[in-house]
Amino acid sequence: MTALDPSGGDTVQCSCTGCRSTIVKCKNYAFEKVCNWCVTTDSDGQNQLCRSCELTNVIPDLSVEGNKQRWAKLEEAKRRMLYTLDLLNLSFDSQNGQLPLSFEFKGDPIVGHNWHHLAGGGQVFTGHANGVITINIQEADSVQREQTRIQMGEDLRTLVGHFRHEIGHYYWERLVAGRSESEFVSLFGDHTNPGYAEAKDAYYANGPAVDWEQHYVTKYASMHPWEDFAETFAAYQDIISMLDTAGHVGLIEPVDLTAQTSSLISTYQRLGMAVNELNREMGLLDPVPFVLTGAINQKVDFIHALVRGA
Numbered sequence: 001m002t003a004l005d006p007s008g009g010d011t012v013q014c015s016c017t018g019c020r021s022t023i024v025k026c027k028n029y030a031f032e033k034v035c036n037w038c039v040t041t042d043s044d045g046q047n048q049l050c051r052s053c054e055l056t057n058v059i060p061d062l063s064v065e066g067n068k069q070r071w072a073k074l075e076e077a078k079r080r081m082l083y084t085l086d087l088l089n090l091s092f093d094s095q096n097g098q099l100p101l102s103f104e105f106k107g108d109p110i111v112g113h114n115w116h117h118l119a120g121g122g123q124v125f126t127g128h129a130n131g132v133i134t135i136n137i138q139e140a141d142s143v144q145r146e147q148t149r150i151q152m153g154e155d156l157r158t159l160v161g162h163f164r165h166e167i168g169h170y171y172w173e174r175l176v177a178g179r180s181e182s183e184f185v186s187l188f189g190d191h192t193n194p195g196y197a198e199a200k201d202a203y204y205a206n207g208p209a210v211d212w213e214q215h216y217v218t219k220y221a222s223m224h225p226w227e228d229f230a231e232t233f234a235a236y237q238d239i240i241s242m243l244d245t246a247g248h249v250g251l252i253e254p255v256d257l258t259a260q261t262s263s264l265i266s267t268y269q270r271l272g273m274a275v276n277e278l279n280r281e282m283g284l285l286d287p288v289p290f291v292l293t294g295a296i297n298q299k300v301d302f303i304h305a306l307v308r309g310a
């Protein structure tokens with residue numbers, strides 16, 4: 001966190017030593033109050049969208065009550081996820097022919113309106129396809145989200161968790177597909193057999209394998225190797241962001257995030273037990289519900305190497 005020195009008009013100066021950049025609030029900060037990032041500016045002082053906001057291609061319908069607040073919560077979770085990607089030096093820009101990343105925040109059709117043109121109900125599914133991450137804005141409602149969490153038997157269901165999961169699918173396309181697929185298959189299983197649709201049907205018909213906890217970070221990860229990668233990638237970001245923040249607030253010694261996976265995990269396990277106990281003390285859910293077994297640690301190690309290599 002840094003102070004902003006007013007420098008006349010709408011522009012301010014960053015007070016960081018050696019920076020002193022002239023900056024201006026992101027357009028969505030200045031006018032919509034759904035962002036808190038700034039952008040550097042040339043002398044005209046125009047409010048542009050920041051690098052987080054410019055990735056959002058579809059925003060919720062702001063004529064619907066509550067959607068502005070839902071949008072703000074979605075952007076907040078997205079910025080937190082992007083901040084971790086920056087910590088990891090993991091690029092999410094679309095230069096050099098890389099898969100462009102974008103976000104669509106959409107709501108289900110409202111019952112009682114005329115939505116005849118939406119054949120098949122037009123229900124919005126949270127997911128990733130070709131660089132486009134879609135989030136159903138219902139996930140920004142804490143009551144809805146908790147209801148879904150219990151129905152699905154999940155230990156944790158959070159907005160930032162959705163972003164960390166979906167960006168895992170994005171990086172599978174960018175870093176694994178056609179590059180390190182054989183190593184991926186040896187750890188996560190063959191993603192071509194059974195195919196995704198078949199695996200999904202089987203998962204919802206039969207549930208997870210009885211010994212899923214030995215091999216997977218969550219039940220859902222056992223559905224298909226792609227979901228396993230996304231869930232493990234999300235857990236990896238949990239590890240990195242928790243260690244970074246815990247180091248900054250003085251709970252632990254600052255952590256070198258490029259250290260060996262085993263060292264990161266052992267610090268994270270000690271921290272995880274502590275924060276779980278603190279949450280239980282206050283009657284809250286465990287923020288670190290998963291148990292990292294040897295098989296899971298190998299997958300985390302693969303992801304750590306993949307990220308460092310990128």
Ligand SMILES: [Zn+2]
Pocket residue numbers: 026027028029035036037049050051052053054
């Ligand atoms: Zn912004």
Ligand SMILES: [Zn+2]
Pocket residue numbers: 165166169226227230
């Ligand atoms: Zn997924």
